[in-house]
Amino acid sequence: ALSVTVQPRCKIIRFILIQNRAGKTRLAKWYMQFDDDEKQKLIEEVHAVVTVRDAKHTNFVEFRNFKIIYRRYAGLYFCICVDVTDNNLAYLEAIHNFVEVLNEYFHNVCELDLVFNFYKVYTVVDEMFLAGEIRETSQTKVLKQLLMLQSLE
Amino acid sequence: RPEGLLGMRLQEMIRVIRSARTQGEERGIIQKECADIRAQFRQGDNGERSHSLAKLLYVHMLGYPAHFGQMECVRLIASPRYSEKRIGYLGAMMLLDEKQDASLLITNSIKNDLSHSSQYVQSLALCTLACMGSAEMCRDLAPEIERLLRASNCYIKKKATLCAVHIIRKVPELAELFTPSARSLLSEKNHGVLHGAVVLITELCEHNPDTLDQFRKAVPELVQIMKGLVTSSYSPEHNVAGISDPFLQVRILRLLRILGHNNDTASDAMNDLLAQVATNTDSSKTAGSAVLYETVLTIMDINSESGLRVLAVNILGRFLLNNDRNIRYISMTSLQKIVQTDHNAVQRHRGTIVDCLKDQDTSVKRRALELSLALVSAVNIRSMMKELLIFLSTCPPELRSQTTSGIFNVAERYQQSFVLHIYLIRILLAGGDVRDETVPNLIQLITTASELHCYTVHKLYRALVKEISQQPLVQVACWCIGEYGDLLLKGECEEIEPVQVTEDDVLDALETVLQSHMSSPATRGFALTATMKLSTRITDNVDRIRSIVSIYGSCIDLELQQRAVEYNALFKKYDHMRAAVLERMPVMGKNSPGHTNGDTSGENKEPDPSKPKPVEAGLLSEPASQVIIIGYFLTETVYEKNGLRLKIQCDKQTETEVMVTLIGSNSAQNDITNFSLQAAVPKVCTCSTFKLSRFSTHKQQIISAAILTGHSIHTVHEY
Numbered sequence: 001a002l003s004v005t006v007q008p009r010c011k012i013i014r015f016i017l018i019q020n021r022a023g024k025t026r027l028a029k030w031y032m033q034f035d036d037d038e039k040q041k042l043i044e045e046v047h048a049v050v051t052v053r054d055a056k057h058t059n060f061v062e063f064r065n066f067k068i069i070y071r072r073y074a075g076l077y078f079c080i081c082v083d084v085t086d087n088n089l090a091y092l093e094a095i096h097n098f099v100e101v102l103n104e105y106f107h108n109v110c111e112l113d114l115v116f117n118f119y120k121v122y123t124v125v126d127e128m129f130l131a132g133e134i135r136e137t138s139q140t141k142v143l144k145q146l147l148m149l150q151s152l153e
Numbered sequence: 154r155p156e157g158l159l160g161m162r163l164q165e166m167i168r169v170i171r172s173a174r175t176q177g178e179e180r181g182i183i184q185k186e187c188a189d190i191r192a193q194f195r196q197g198d199n200g201e202r203s204h205s206l207a208k209l210l211y212v213h214m215l216g217y218p219a220h221f222g223q224m225e226c227v228r229l230i231a232s233p234r235y236s237e238k239r240i241g242y243l244g245a246m247m248l249l250d251e252k253q254d255a256s257l258l259i260t261n262s263i264k265n266d267l268s269h270s271s272q273y274v275q276s277l278a279l280c281t282l283a284c285m286g287s288a289e290m291c292r293d294l295a296p297e298i299e300r301l302l303r304a305s306n307c308y309i310k311k312k313a314t315l316c317a318v319h320i321i322r323k324v325p326e327l328a329e330l331f332t333p334s335a336r337s338l339l340s341e342k343n344h345g346v347l348h349g350a351v352v353l354i355t356e357l358c359e360h361n362p363d364t365l366d367q368f369r370k371a372v373p374e375l376v377q378i379m380k381g382l383v384t385s386s387y388s389p390e391h392n393v394a395g396i397s398d399p400f401l402q403v404r405i406l407r408l409l410r411i412l413g414h415n416n417d418t419a420s421d422a423m424n425d426l427l428a429q430v431a432t433n434t435d436s437s438k439t440a441g442s443a444v445l446y447e448t449v450l451t452i453m454d455i456n457s458e459s460g461l462r463v464l465a466v467n468i469l470g471r472f473l474l475n476n477d478r479n480i481r482y483i484s485m486t487s488l489q490k491i492v493q494t495d496h497n498a499v500q501r502h503r504g505t506i507v508d509c510l511k512d513q514d515t516s517v518k519r520r521a522l523e524l525s526l527a528l529v530s531a532v533n534i535r536s537m538m539k540e541l542l543i544f545l546s547t548c549p550p551e552l553r554s555q556t557t558s559g560i561f562n563v564a565e566r567y568q569q570s571f572v573l574h575i576y577l578i579r580i581l582l583a584g585g586d587v588r589d590e591t592v593p594n595l596i597q598l599i600t601t602a603s604e605l606h607c608y609t610v611h612k613l614y615r616a617l618v619k620e621i622s623q624q625p626l627v628q629v630a631c632w633c634i635g636e637y638g639d640l641l642l643k644g645e646c647e648e649i650e651p652v653q654v655t656e657d658d659v660l661d662a663l664e665t666v667l668q669s670h671m672s673s674p675a676t677r678g679f680a681l682t683a684t685m686k687l688s689t690r691i692t693d694n695v696d697r698i699r700s701i702v703s704i705y706g707s708c709i710d711l712e713l714q715q716r717a718v719e720y721n722a723l724f725k726k727y728d729h730m731r732a733a734v735l736e737r738m739p740v741m742g743k744n745s746p747g748h749t750n751g752d753t754s755g756e757n758k759e760p761d762p763s764k765p766k767p768v769e770a771g772l773l774s775e776p777a778s779q780v781i782i783i784g785y786f787l788t789e790t791v792y793e794k795n796g797l798r799l800k801i802q803c804d805k806q807t808e809t810e811v812m813v814t815l816i817g818s819n820s821a822q823n824d825i826t827n828f829s830l831q832a833a834v835p836k837v838c839t840c841s842t843f844k845l846s847r848f849s850t851h852k853q854q855i856i857s858a859a860i861l862t863g864h865s866i867h868t869v870h871e872y
Binding site: 012025028031033040056057058059060061062087088089090092093094097115116118119122123126130131132133134135136137138140141145148149152153 | 163164167171207210211214216235236239240243246247250251252273280283284308311312315316318319322344345348349352389390391393398399400401403407439440442443446447450478479480482483513514516517
């Protein structure tokens, strides 16, 4: 069985995924060491687990020995995999924070924006999350930085 | 839309790939693109490299192999141009991990970039190190990171703190290096830096108890910071739904939890603050609830005053009433953890918890079920049982088994209450998904409540008459009818309206089970035995029983046939013993393991409830022991394996004496050693005079025992 184990008491984000309903990955950010086939398996499993859920379910799925906090925006599922003892609500807010930044940055973001500008999406993720932790939560600050970075190219 | 030169070429390729109509077509396009990319890489620096790598990264995201780009990442990282570095680092994070050799090659570039004049380049390096830095790289670069923690701008400090966290996770011995700077970072005003500092300190404390001790001194400072956040006026940058930087609040609360755990001084210092946060935080939105939730977790894990604990449980109770299902769910998760330690406080919310059994999300239902079961007490057992039974009749299939066993465990705990017993039967009638082991357990439970036998057999008989598809229900019903059939026929029962049941009715019901294709072989065994038992409990229809039993003497099912033959013999040759053999079973001990028909092993067997009391012979061969349950009155070969053959012969000696002879023969090459024989007999019979001889090659040896009524077991010879 696939398990996502870390040292005890290591509350770290294991990975962040953005997937669409069909299972295509729009972003995969890994904060732990996984083999390529492990990554593939996890992606498939997460997709299978979240797509069967609807509005009458919670936004949390306890799965094997970890937990997925997810939220659906239109056709995209934003999933964060955390430790079972972590604070679900805080990560739910973190997802929403992240999505609002994307929305602002891409001016009413849609899935195609994430496809054609995938490397920029990674930049956004790296501004807001680092080393498996939430890094910057102020949307204003993040957007300011993103615009600065853009001007450098 | 944000674009650039890089963007356009990349987008072109992406469009082409997306236009593919089949998987095969896509693969073809990708192959061509990769060939182009490879060619580009070989050409060296031509201003196109970052485009090519970006394309490769997209291809990688679609799931295609991209290893050949690894060295290109290394090269691009070393480039002086920002746009190339940026893609190079992204590529490193996506394509390289600690296992690749190439990752070591970028260590030097990272080192240089950490001291770059542009903070954005520094940031790239920090980010990459924090993402995929191996232990070796971390050791190399730790001093650089430590320097950045102390002397750089906020933007860099933010990243450096989390990079330090990563380093400590990879190389725990380096924790000491970061401890001094971590402490001083607490006086930063910048939220991002503060957040990183708190995370770093948390990591340091979790790694080292001595460091934890040190940081306890920082509790007052942390309390101050929290107070500032809770009471501060509207701060737009970090505000989420009216809460000032809930993420930072959550992290500070978590750190306080670690520092206050098992330490009175620290716990005292944060007591007021926790009360303040608990009462002042607005929980109408998720952000506030997240903070409140973390507060509750902290209160529960430190040495808080009892008043504070009650406050925390009440918050959880309020969460239970929240419209948001998420919040109800996490509330129950926490309540489950404290239901033992703060039982009374949680009991106050029992009503709401029970209501959550009706939620539409199965995971919420599951939590509510676990909590409900934990909250059952002698005082509320009746109403809780009612709720749980209602739940059982409508719960989703994946929860049935858990519910039924939960109810059984609760019932066992309170088995003194006869009301419970009634509900127990109703469980079966509700069609609960009962596991096989539960049947003997339930039977055992039924035997212990003698005042309920009448009620039980009536209820089960009526259920049996209605439908016979649920095997556990049918088995228990048959057993009860066999045992308590006399009570059933008498017709009177306190708790049920009396209905006249005739002997024919009862035998009809049992025969229906015997003949039904829905009945499993085990179930039919129950039914046949029950029929037989009734022969001593009814008066008029014994002949009918005789004929049923004799019909099954030629049944194809071996098990059934064997029983029928035995019962036949019980009618014929051993009629005088019939009453004694079929009498009421004694109350069974609690420690008997669950039995399944015929294939358990071991010495201390309790009477198998599905059969009349048989003589057993335990035979040991090789490492495994086998128990073969034989009938009373047969002569047959009961065991034949590896040259050892055993026959049992029963002969009536006198009116009260039966000789059971075990005839063994050994046709193997070697002697059989470690052969032991044990006989168990029902209390009406006793055993004496065992005579054993040695088994040796090619010889027939006879072991005989005389079974007499009325004497105690003399000796059991073990050989």
